[in-house]
Amino acid sequence: MTVVLGANRYGKAETRVVRVTRDGDVHHLKDCNVSVALSGDMAEVHLTGDNSAVLPTDTQKNTVYAFAREHGIGQIEDFALLLARHFTASQPAIHHARVAIEEYSWERQGPHSFTRSATEIRTCVVHHDQDGTTSVVSGLRDLVLLNTTGSEFHGFARDRYTTLQPATDRVLATAVTAGWRHLPAGTGAYDYGKSYDDVRRCLLEAFAGTHSLSLQQTLYAMGARVLTACEEICEIRLALPNKHHFLVDLTPFGLDNDNEVYFAADRPYGLIEGTVRHDHAPDPGPAWD
Structure with missing residues (x-):
């Protein structure tokens, strides 16, 4: 050997x-x-x-x-x-x-x-x-977002270990980690600051404006919004932890809870990751490493 x-x-x-x-x-x-x-x-x-x-x-x-x-x-x-x-x-x-x-x-x-x-x-x-040869990936980490409604999760696969109940109105919260790959810059000056502001705005708008049936759907909507609005970006990778908010059972105290009082759990949490890219995006090489 x-x-x-x-x-x-x-x-x-x-x-x-x-x-x-x-x-x-x-x-x-x-x-x-x-x-x-x-x-x-x-x-x-x-x-x-x-x-x-x-x-x-x-x-x-x-x-x-x-x-x-x-x-x-x-x-x-x-x-x-x-x-x-x-x-x-x-x-x-x-x-x-x-x-x-x-x-x-x-x-x-x-x-x-x-x-x-x-x-x-x-x-x-x-x-x-x-x-x-140069590659540039810009990004952000720990962008905390939350929608108090406009999120559902139902129709999922079930087996003998499934206890989760379907939800038609839930809190959706996450802490976004994102990285986006720039197309090779031309000979002129490249404004990374404006690009960052544009991408961040797109992420916020898509999260707030998407009626979510799953966090995966929201991830794709966020990535698609960035690629549609920002021509200089060819690919974006997103990691969205699902910051679970569970309704507190107040019936022992003779109280109802109509989606008003939650327990914010820190772990374990679902972690949704995905890449959205242009179909003609160049080979990233080592860009993401």
Whole structure:
């Protein structure tokens, strides 16, 4: 039996960087978590311990901080592309760079005062090869949504273990994780911020406007709305946990409960996942990894 080295990569994970831009008395804040993973001609470091092709992960961390100072942090996709292109261009042994960024949002309360916004996190994953091939996946995580009505679930398969009763009026709640893949950008500037706002708006509108017979139906409606409205997006992947709300039995207290009082359960929960894409979408390659 022959043992060989398989796919591998290495990098510095979760470099937390906060960038304050001072515009006179008005300050602007960017709060990000940056993860870098590099791959390429790395066989010798694994097989013999030869580190000559290894750019230290500490250097990768320092690059994130230096680039934040030198270039600022605008849209996180642009910052990720800047880093990925740097690593593949500056190191001959690095053939591929993956840069993933999480952005934590803050709401302005004054010229230099902020409050952390809710739970939602903006995300992106950028892959870039030495040959110039690039993929960009933008996304979000923990976008919490709830409809108090307009949701049903019935007509489902049953077996000897099924106890769930059909529902014709239920609370539908979820915490959306979504990632959407951009078509390759042209030569001009690409506005990732506008694209993010458009996609987020479509997700909200589709969730609120869909009379749901299942969370799967809602997932498809959300994805289809994005692809119909946003021509720059070729594919979107969604993960929707079903945040169950169960009616509380108040009959022991002589009270009825006409869909008014619920127990919000945190686990276990149903998890609905799916991809909606254009039928002509290009091969994603490693984009989602």
